[in-house]
Amino acid sequence: MREREIRPENWSIIFKLVMLLYVTGSVYVSESGLTNWYTAAILLYISMELFSHIMRSATLQRAGAAASILFIITLSYELNPMLALLIPVNLHRLAGPLLRHPAPILLLMMAPILLLPKELYASYGLTASISYLFLTVLSAYTDKSKAYRSTLEAMREEQYRLKKQLHESMEHRRQSEYMFKLEERNRLSQEIHDRIGHSMTGALIQMEAAKRLYATDAARSAELLQNAIHISKEGIEQIRQVLKSMKPLKEQLGINRMRLLADEFAATHEMETQLTYEGNLDRIEPLHWHIIQQNVTEALTNTVKYAEATAVSIHIQVLHTMIKASVSDNGTGASKVIKGLGMIGMEERTAAVGGKVIVDGSKGFAVTMLIPLASA
Amino acid sequence: MNVLQLKKLTKKYGEFAAVDQLTLAVQEGEIFGLLGANGAGKSTTINMIASLIPITKGEIELLGKNIAKNGKFAKSNIGIVPQELAIYEDMTAYENVRFFAGLYGLRGPELKRRAEEALAFTGLSDKHRSYPRDFSGGMKRRLNIACAIAHRPKLIIMDEPTVGIDPHSRNYILNSVRKLNEMGSTIIYTSHYMEEVEELCTRIAILDHGKVIAEGTKAQLKSIITDQKEIRIDVRSATGLDTRKLSEIAGVRTVTVNDEQNSVSISTDAEVNILNRIIQGLMAADIEIRSVEESQPSLETVFLTLTGRSLRDS
Numbered sequence: 001m002r003e004r005e006i007r008p009e010n011w012s013i014i015f016k017l018v019m020l021l022y023v024t025g026s027v028y029v030s031e032s033g034l035t036n037w038y039t040a041a042i043l044l045y046i047s048m049e050l051f052s053h054i055m056r057s058a059t060l061q062r063a064g065a066a067a068s069i070l071f072i073i074t075l076s077y078e079l080n081p082m083l084a085l086l087i088p089v090n091l092h093r094l095a096g097p098l099l100r101h102p103a104p105i106l107l108l109m110m111a112p113i114l115l116l117p118k119e120l121y122a123s124y125g126l127t128a129s130i131s132y133l134f135l136t137v138l139s140a141y142t143d144k145s146k147a148y149r150s151t152l153e154a155m156r157e158e159q160y161r162l163k164k165q166l167h168e169s170m171e172h173r174r175q176s177e178y179m180f181k182l183e184e185r186n187r188l189s190q191e192i193h194d195r196i197g198h199s200m201t202g203a204l205i206q207m208e209a210a211k212r213l214y215a216t217d218a219a220r221s222a223e224l225l226q227n228a229i230h231i232s233k234e235g236i237e238q239i240r241q242v243l244k245s246m247k248p249l250k251e252q253l254g255i256n257r258m259r260l261l262a263d264e265f266a267a268t269h270e271m272e273t274q275l276t277y278e279g280n281l282d283r284i285e286p287l288h289w290h291i292i293q294q295n296v297t298e299a300l301t302n303t304v305k306y307a308e309a310t311a312v313s314i315h316i317q318v319l320h321t322m323i324k325a326s327v328s329d330n331g332t333g334a335s336k337v338i339k340g341l342g343m344i345g346m347e348e349r350t351a352a353v354g355g356k357v358i359v360d361g362s363k364g365f366a367v368t369m370l371i372p373l374a375s376a
Numbered sequence: 377m378n379v380l381q382l383k384k385l386t387k388k389y390g391e392f393a394a395v396d397q398l399t400l401a402v403q404e405g406e407i408f409g410l411l412g413a414n415g416a417g418k419s420t421t422i423n424m425i426a427s428l429i430p431i432t433k434g435e436i437e438l439l440g441k442n443i444a445k446n447g448k449f450a451k452s453n454i455g456i457v458p459q460e461l462a463i464y465e466d467m468t469a470y471e472n473v474r475f476f477a478g479l480y481g482l483r484g485p486e487l488k489r490r491a492e493e494a495l496a497f498t499g500l501s502d503k504h505r506s507y508p509r510d511f512s513g514g515m516k517r518r519l520n521i522a523c524a525i526a527h528r529p530k531l532i533i534m535d536e537p538t539v540g541i542d543p544h545s546r547n548y549i550l551n552s553v554r555k556l557n558e559m560g561s562t563i564i565y566t567s568h569y570m571e572e573v574e575e576l577c578t579r580i581a582i583l584d585h586g587k588v589i590a591e592g593t594k595a596q597l598k599s600i601i602t603d604q605k606e607i608r609i610d611v612r613s614a615t616g617l618d619t620r621k622l623s624e625i626a627g628v629r630t631v632t633v634n635d636e637q638n639s640v641s642i643s644t645d646a647e648v649n650i651l652n653r654i655i656q657g658l659m660a661a662d663i664e665i666r667s668v669e670e671s672q673p674s675l676e677t678v679f680l681t682l683t684g685r686s687l688r689d690s
Contacts (some may be wrong), residue, residue, distance in 0.1 A: 320601055
């Protein structure tokens, strides 16, 4: 948490308080001294001031300031002329926001001097100038810091937006890479599939020839037939092999891939890694596997980076209408989790298929994905 | 119609999101349950709906109006029963209700009438002039409710209204929630007691770490876990039972006979109720039934399975 700074408005309240103390002090040491009337008047004045500071609407605030001025003027006539020293501060408050130029404000603040007895000229002039200087500097500072703050806010928003955009495009790139691979594989297997046609054709020609020679040259015919059989056998076997290695295997995306991931992780990071699952894994679609895998990888990376854990477990559970996949470690955890880009990435990937990610740092660290199943 | 709609509602404390892009709609006439462990964001959400704390991001709409721009409208249409008792011990029960109803915007003879009605509704009419300091915990809770409903809000939010009270008051409160609902108020109800939520609420959202992780009717939530239920029937002797007959009943999936324990286990579709027909089938086969036990996942199981934690241990 940032430390709270004193707001400019509060500085002006402090300034007013100092002025009030000064005036009261002067009255106290003067011949008239503090009368009951004086005390009552000052308390009333303070409440009026507080009222106008508490009000939110600018009109009410201004009305409050105007009322304060009238009140102070009355008091300085009726009770003690020293109270007139409080006028400039209130004038500035009333007129400051309306008059943009400093000069007329100064004139306005000086004007009441004409109504005062001569012996107060000096102190009034002095307080008015000090008030003027202090409040002008203060309001300039307020304007500036407001402007800075709003620029800062805008920049922060912009930075967040850019970060997010960058992240999204990275995500998009990764997704399209994957899609491209899938398409490529499909295309290849298609092509090979087409070649079955060629070798079949080769065999067919041999067989046709064998058929023609069947009556006249039985030995030659048998030879051709044997050839055809050979070609077909070999061709089919070859194609089967190629098809197998080219087509994206279901297991490559599925639990076997996950097992591989876990094994690799355990081998490279000396962390006890456990993979468990329950329910019918066949109901998990390739896209879901893909997302789960990426998120698990991300979560494992986080574990290595932050958790100081010695064991991590991956659990995949197929419920009736949802898949639940979680990665949890026995590390330090965190009472309040602050999301980084990795976490936002997980959330976005999961949200793309209507899922949620929950992160819990109360017992070690646990990332849980809940993904709705399409065919429920 | 949506009485309340939360749109990507977010509350951040520094960088930490206590409520994280929460989207939720509560329809008219519902008793909507909010389930979640401590710190899941229930109270933060409620406090934002009540305009007690500022929203970081997102919107709250009450009857289609943004509450940030319609403060007065929101105030007169929402009644909040807070978790911590909000009553004055040195004012009489009646004065308490009058005071709060006044805050919600009621005036004059209407205020008087409504305050009396609210006291009557919560069964505190005879305690009219008594001071809450002499009340039992349950009576204080009821007064707390009376204070929130006197202005007849469209939406009543009850944050754990049955914590730490006697069973009698608890039943009274549960019944009054139902009655309020029948009288036309939509209700949002949070509780630690899963059974209460299960019994009372028409729709439920499970909150965890500031997010809604599942939402729906009880049946929908349970069906997340499984679509079947188990019926276990203990019999005197299971020999001679023709399981095919039982399997033919629509909705039955598997029938297993355990000869050693003299019991029959049947799993059926969760949404059908065919216990009668199963029992008839057994009786027709002249098998003597000792006990019948039906088990279906409880909301507690759903919560535990989805979040990995029990509702009460955090």
